[in-house]
Amino acid sequence: MIAQHLSHFKVWLQCHDNSSYRKLFVILKTIRACDFPTPRWFNQLVYACYSVVMTSASNFVRIFIYTPAFKGRATQCGRGLYLFGGVPFVSGPLTIKLGRNCRVSGHTTFSARPQSNQPLLIIGNNVDIGWQSTLAVGTRIEIQDNVRIAGRAFLFGYSGHSLDAQRRAAGDGDLDTDVGPITLEQDVWLGTNVTVCPNVTIGQGTIVGTGSVVTKSLPAFVLAAGNPARVIRQLEQGADHA
Template sequence: MFLTPALKQKLRPWYLRARGLQMPPVAVIYRPLSWLLTSLKTVCSEMGRIMLWTPIFRSQIQGGDGVYLYSGVPQILGPVQVSLGKGCRVSGISTLCGRPGSTLNVGDNVDIGWQNTIACGTHVVLGDNVRLAPRVLLAGYPGHPLDPQARAAGEPERPEQARAIILERDVWLGTGSMVMAGVTIGAGTVVAAGSVVTRDLPPGVLAGGNPARVIRRLEERS
């Protein structure tokens, strides 16, 4: 049906009024419906996790006893070899990738959070009890060479650009933090949200900034 601009202008208030129509929120009706929909969503999610997500993920890795996946299946891209310890929790909205011959070794009781990307240049090691908050990036390789002509030709990074990343046990990386290739972070160190770690950090410190620097030592628990 063809509508002239003048007719559209006349009909617009009626359209806006109709767009705002809704049923009254009668609690005795809609609270049980809300509970029912939430329960169905939870049951379907858990069935998917048990029967699909976890077996699919574990078929692509080594180990992974007791792994808990949430929000689906993590992406595994490239020829990276992944080994997972016991009792880990991994977001399905995360990416594990790597170059030929690269490895990702994850210890026990490790959290890999929402929108994490772990790019393995040679090898990445996550020690026991490591915590990766949302949107963490471990950049073991850059994906492109430094030479502009090689980049324009679509060539991959040079082998010397790919290096290891090691997070020793009990390290905690805050939301949105990045760790660059060649970095080792000592046991128990905490990296503040949004930090960019470009060089090694000692154990037992709080670090932050871009580039990340030691802010203070953390007190040891007695």
């Protein structure tokens, strides 16, 4: 309420017929935007202090609040979990199993289809899950070792809504036939804004380009892109995969 009154007062001053009121508005605006000149050494000192304080506070919260809170929700969690930006949002009857040395954005969403029998999310070792990604587990999502998932990826094993308009309007969920598992095999890399549909397996070492929609399974060691995603070219296999 106070903020609303201040906003009205600001507009009243700015648009007043009396020029003195308008000048007062300009003066107040100048005061609000004042910038005291400070030497560069002082600016650098303040920035260094700011960085130390903010980094220390962030690490303290991550180590003693974010990580234990998420581990309390997961069924299994290996060592070396690094959460950045908060605690991932988890909804539904989801079983979560994480391997070692995983890095997960706190802006990630993990959800489970309520109607499914024991939906399961398995995350292997050395996996990165980027900012604002969503993993919607219909039955099972498996992310194997060394997978990289960039920001805003969407793995949806279920949609949550019926394909029939009347059932959807009534709030009914999707049918079992519209739900399926998703598997990302070892060393897969999903670019930003990639969507993966149900009943899809992405083969080992495959890279999926930014903004792609994967509607069908992809073979190992290919570069795929598009909507729907298609194979662009083969990738060379590393010596460790030969």
